[in-house]
Amino acid sequence: MLIIAHRGASGEYPENSILALEKAIEQGADGIEIDLQYHQPSGEFIVFHDRNLLRLTGKTGNINNYTLDELLKTSIGKNQHIITLAQAIALIPKKLILNLELKVSTSEQLLIETLMQKLQQVLNHAVSMKHITWPQLYISSFNHFLINYGKTLLPKANFAALIAHCPLNYATFSETMALASINQDIDCLNQELVSDIHRHGLTCWVFTVDDIDDIKQCLALNVDAIFTNFPQRTREIIRQI
Numbered sequence: 001m002l003i004i005a006h007r008g009a010s011g012e013y014p015e016n017s018i019l020a021l022e023k024a025i026e027q028g029a030d031g032i033e034i035d036l037q038y039h040q041p042s043g044e045f046i047v048f049h050d051r052n053l054l055r056l057t058g059k060t061g062n063i064n065n066y067t068l069d070e071l072l073k074t075s076i077g078k079n080q081h082i083i084t085l086a087q088a089i090a091l092i093p094k095k096l097i098l099n100l101e102l103k104v105s106t107s108e109q110l111l112i113e114t115l116m117q118k119l120q121q122v123l124n125h126a127v128s129m130k131h132i133t134w135p136q137l138y139i140s141s142f143n144h145f146l147i148n149y150g151k152t153l154l155p156k157a158n159f160a161a162l163i164a165h166c167p168l169n170y171a172t173f174s175e176t177m178a179l180a181s182i183n184q185d186i187d188c189l190n191q192e193l194v195s196d197i198h199r200h201g202l203t204c205w206v207f208t209v210d211d212i213d214d215i216k217q218c219l220a221l222n223v224d225a226i227f228t229n230f231p232q233r234t235r236e237i238i239r240q241i
């Protein structure tokens with residue numbers, strides 16, 4: 001079972017920060033998940049979970065109310081600042097999984113096209129500069145419109161549908177979306193669903209798994225990867241089970 005550091009080693013360091021990414025690598029995570037917000041004024045992606053700055057920075061308002069420069073100077077604690085997607089990619093070693101979660105709630109086609117074309121540009125550049133390879137890139141989202149369109153632009157990347165509800169089966173996802181993975185909320189996990197995902201030829205990744213009983217459940221159900229805020233501690237727990 002692969003260990004994916006959720007927002008980096010975010011249990012101990014500011015989520016989605018350079019420090020959290022570096023610590024996740026140091027702690028031996030198999031992969032790193034980061035959240036991406038599209039900053040409309042600059043057309044850039046920033047590594048940030050929320051649309052609003054308040055929870056993580058104490059500043060008020062939507063990220064689009066600030067310039068990119070202001071955002072990149074914004075503290076997120078422990079001497080860390082908001083970073084761009086390109087800065088995050090530069091830190092990721094070859095062979096480590098990089099899961100980019102696109103936090104975009106719109107179904108507006110024009111915006112989806114604009115931001116996915118930007119993502120295509122950033123990723124094509126990173127691959128051509130040999131900063132990253134297609135096999136290590138996983139793109140996920142709760143927004144399945146975006147996943148569907150993204151696959152046409154980035155056919156060599158792996159795509160995953162994020163699911164936070166409890167579906168009856170995964171036939172729709174496998175047949176209509178040609179995904180690599182289903183990334184499922186731990187709260188809806190059961191043997192039937194994991195088997196169903198596997199039967200459709202997809203891998204099953206589960207979020208967010210920090211608790212020892214949840215780790216045991218994922219191992220017992222043959223889950224392929226878990227997202228955890230504590231990669232080192234989770235690795236140690238798995239070793240001892």
Ligand code: G3P
Pocket residue numbers: 006033035049101140162183207208227
């Ligand atoms: O990618 C899995 C998980 O990160 C999705 O939920 O809110 O932690 O981004 P959230």
Ligand code: CA
Pocket residue numbers: 033034035101
């Ligand atoms: Ca996420």
